[in-house]
Structures are given as structure tokens and as C-alpha cells.
Amino acid sequence: MSEQLSSYLFPKLQGRPKADGIGNGIFAVAPIKKGELMAVFGGVVYEWDTFIHLPERERSLCIQVEDRLFLVPDKIGEGDYVNHSCNPNAGLSGQIGLVAMRDIQPGEEVCFDYAMSDTMPYDEFECGCGQKNCRGRVSGNDWQKPELQKRYAGFFAPHVQRRIDAVRAHQRMMAREARRAKLRGYASAALPKSLYE
Numbered sequence: 596m597s598e599q600l601s602s603y604l605f606p607k608l609q610g611r612p613k614a615d616g617i618g619n620g621i622f623a624v625a626p627i628k629k630g631e632l633m634a635v636f637g638g639v640v641y642e643w644d645t646f647i648h649l650p651e652r653e654r655s656l657c658i659q660v661e662d663r664l665f666l667v668p669d670k671i672g673e674g675d676y677v678n679h680s681c682n683p684n685a686g687l688s689g690q691i692g693l694v695a696m697r698d699i700q701p702g703e704e705v706c707f708d709y710a711m712s713d714t715m716p717y718d719e720f721e722c723g724c725g726q727k728n729c730r731g732r733v734s735g736n737d738w739q740k741p742e743l744q745k746r747y748a749g750f751f752a753p754h755v756q757r758r759i760d761a762v763r764a765h766q767r768m769m770a771r772e773a774r775r776a777k778l779r780g781y782a783s784a785a786l787p788k789s790l791y792e
């Protein structure tokens with residue numbers, strides 16, 4: 596068995612304990628440009644029913660990659676220490692790539708928003724990111740928030756984007772139906788009474 600770690604962290608980043616002493620994080624050690632790939636996650640893919648019984652630590656280091664599928668690192672390394680922020684500087688590229696949403700300076704912690712990958716209730720918590728726009732509780736339903744859909748356009752995992760697209764298509768269909776019903780209403784109201792007699 597190879598000793599290679601499951602996830603790959605690019606050399607411009609480093610995983611280490613956070614200054615506040617609460618857990619680990621990944622930090623830029625060189626300037627990073629907007630759009631640069633910073634990490635590629637790896638591991639073993641679990642279906643929900645198996646995944647939900649894994650130890651808490653493994654579950655907390657995973658990333659949801661499909662509707663009911665979760666990628667869990669097998670050999671845990673610094674590339675798995677990416678944290679959530681409600682004001683992130685990173686987003687997802689595909690299912691397992693982490694890219695810079697803006698230029699990042701050395702020393703900055705690199706975080707993404709779990710709303711970009713999560714649609715299931717497996718890692719919900721009271722957020723302590725400390726950002727001005729912190730939404731308080733982070734849940735598996737946050738991808739449904741219109742303001743997040745707008746802010747993270749292009750940075751959602753494909754399975755989340757498909758859900759967003761499906762909801763929007765449904766809303767457009769409902770709006771079309773409502774417009775048609777309204778037009779039918781006008782049309783029948785405008786018919787001369789004699790037609791009914």
C-alpha cells in the first residue's frame with residue numbers, strides 16, 4: 596500500500612494548527628492568484644448509509660461529491676484541513692478541486708463555504724468563522740439560499756449546481772403556468788355574457 600496522502604495540497608499552501616488553537620487549517624505561504632487550483636481532494640467514496648456510521652473525525656474531514664456520496668480521506672494529511680467560512684476566499688472546481696475565488700495573500704487562511712458542496716444534514720454546526728456576514732448556523736440546506744447561489748455562482752460542486760438548476764427550472768415552469776392561468780382568467784372575463792346563454 597502506498598504511503599501517499601489521499602489529498603493533494605499545492606506547495607503554495609500549508610496545513611497547520613490554527614492560531615486560536617481550535618483545530619487545523621490551510622494557509623497560503625505564497626501569493627495565490629484568483630482562479631488558481633490550490634488542492635485536490637482524494638480518498639474513498641462512501642454511500643450515505645455507510646458514511647453516516649463512520650467515526651466523527653472521518654466524517655468531518657470528508658467532502659460531499661454527489662447527492663448521496665461522500666469522499667473520505669484514507670490517509671489523512673494537511674490537504675484535508677480546509678475549513679468553512681461564511682466569507683470564503685476559495686470555491687470548488689468540479690467535485691474535488693479547490694480554487695481561489697480572489698487573489699490570496701501569504702498568511703491568509705484558505706476556506707470555502709460548505710454550502711458549495713453539502714446538501715445532506717451530516718455536518719451542521721453553529722459557525723464560529725467570525726466574519727461580518729456569518730450566517731450563524733451552517734446546515735445542509737444552505738445551498739437553497741438565493742444570496743449564496745448568486746455569490747457562489749460557478750463555484751458550486753456539480754451535484755449542487757444541478758439541484759439549483761432544477762429548482763430554477765421548476766420555478767420558471769410555475770411562473771409560466773401562473774401567467775397562463777391569469778391570461779385565461781382575463782379571456783373568460785372579457786367574453787360577452789350572451790355567449791353563455
Ligand SMILES: [Zn+2]
Nearest residue numbers: 681722724729
Ligand atoms: Zn460563519
